[in-house]
Structure formats: structure tokens, C-alpha cells
Amino acid sequence: MLFAITRIILGITIFIIGYFLIGKIKSINAFRKLIITFMLTIIFTTLSALIPLENVFVTFSSPESAYNYNHSGKVKLIVNGSKTDFIVGEKNNTDVYLIVPKSDNGWKQGLGLDTKRICDKISDGITVYVYQYKNTDDYYIVLLNTNGGPLDITDNNNSEFIYSESANSILNKTFYTYYAYLNSFNRQYTLTVNGENVSLFN
Numbered sequence: 001m002l003f004a005i006t007r008i009i010l011g012i013t014i015f016i017i018g019y020f021l022i023g024k025i026k027s028i029n030a031f032r033k034l035i036i037t038f039m040l041t042i043i044f045t046t047l048s049a050l051i052p053l054e055n056v057f058v059t060f061s062s063p064e065s066a067y068n069y070n071h072s073g074k075v076k077l078i079v080n081g082s083k084t085d086f087i088v089g090e091k092n093n094t095d096v097y098l099i100v101p102k103s104d105n106g107w108k109q110g111l112g113l114d115t116k117r118i119c120d121k122i123s124d125g126i127t128v129y130v131y132q133y134k135n136t137d138d139y140y141i142v143l144l145n146t147n148g149g150p151l152d153i154t155d156n157n158n159s160e161f162i163y164s165e166s167a168n169s170i171l172n173k174t175f176y177t178y179y180a181y182l183n184s185f186n187r188q189y190t191l192t193v194n195g196e197n198v199s200l201f202n
Helices: 002-022 030-050 063-070
Strands: 074-080 084-091 094-101 115-123 126-133 139-145 153-155 162-168 173-182 191-193 196-198
Touching (some): 002 030, 063 074, 063 084, 063 094, 074 162, 084 173, 094 115, 094 126
Antiparallel strands (some): 084 094, 126 139, 153 191, 162 173, 191 196
């Protein structure tokens, strides 16, 4: 991943510059200079992993390239939002979710810390999650039918639900996971699955 390689190069650069600057302090012996430089390198490299510095000078040409910069595996599908896109990736047969922000010319780097799961609900074998990007009005809903088989889903936002499927040969079932962008999510939101209302607020 380029994200990790960039952090390694940054760490080496910080260490060299830090050791050179601290080396000018004659009151500190060589061993202590090495320890101080090492600790500062760890601190700044860790902070750089939490703050996407690339967003200052890098704009990605697609949501896939923004995802691949910091993740391995493949992109299964993308849910288009207003200010962001919701990416469903896959690594070692496990789904990975990432929300990437849009800019005027492309996409920026997204971090897992920016994605908040604000709702989770289990009803009759159907698991529902709602994610929000930071404090924006971009929400994404995810539904998994643990019983297997497709679902008929509608809501009062007229959301477009897209899905991925996974066949399990042992259980002889196909499991469907549905995704949609929500331009609003509040107590007026109603979700209907297979003709039954699913309450997300109790």
C-alpha cells in the first residue's frame, strides 16, 4: 500500500532531520539523542497515519484509487453519495467499508475514524447498520439477510438499494447484502423489508 510506504519514507526523513537538529545540542549525549529522535519519529509518524496529509496535495482520480492507496484487496462495489462515496472492499473474504470524501476535481483520502456507525438493528435475521461520514448529511445504510435469499427493500427516501451476493456451498444458500445512500436520516425515516416495517429507533 502506498499509504504505508509513504509513512515509512516520512519516518526515515523525520529521523534523519531530527537526529541532525538534536545533534547540535551539545549538552545531550549521543545515546540520549538517539532515543529522543526515535521517540519523536514514532510520535510524528503515528500522527501522520491518523491525519491524511495527502489530502493537502493529492486528489485521486477515482474512489477506487483513493481506496487502494490505503487498502489491499479488491473493491466490490461503490455507493454514490452527495459529498462522499461509500466503498465496499473485500480482503480475505471479509468486507471492508470506507467512506471517501469528494472534492471539486476528484476524491480525497478517507480514514476509518471519519466513519461513524450511528445505528445497528437486528430484526428477524436481518441486520441493519447506518453509517455517517463525520458530521455531514451523508448517510449509508447496510442490510444483511442472515437467513439467505434476496430481500424486497423500500424506504420513504426512495433510496436506490444495490447489493452484493455470496454463495455458501456448505449451507446451500446465497447471502445478500444491500447498500444505499440516504440523503437524510432521522426519526421520520421508515424502512420496509419484505412488506414489514423495520423500526430503527427503539
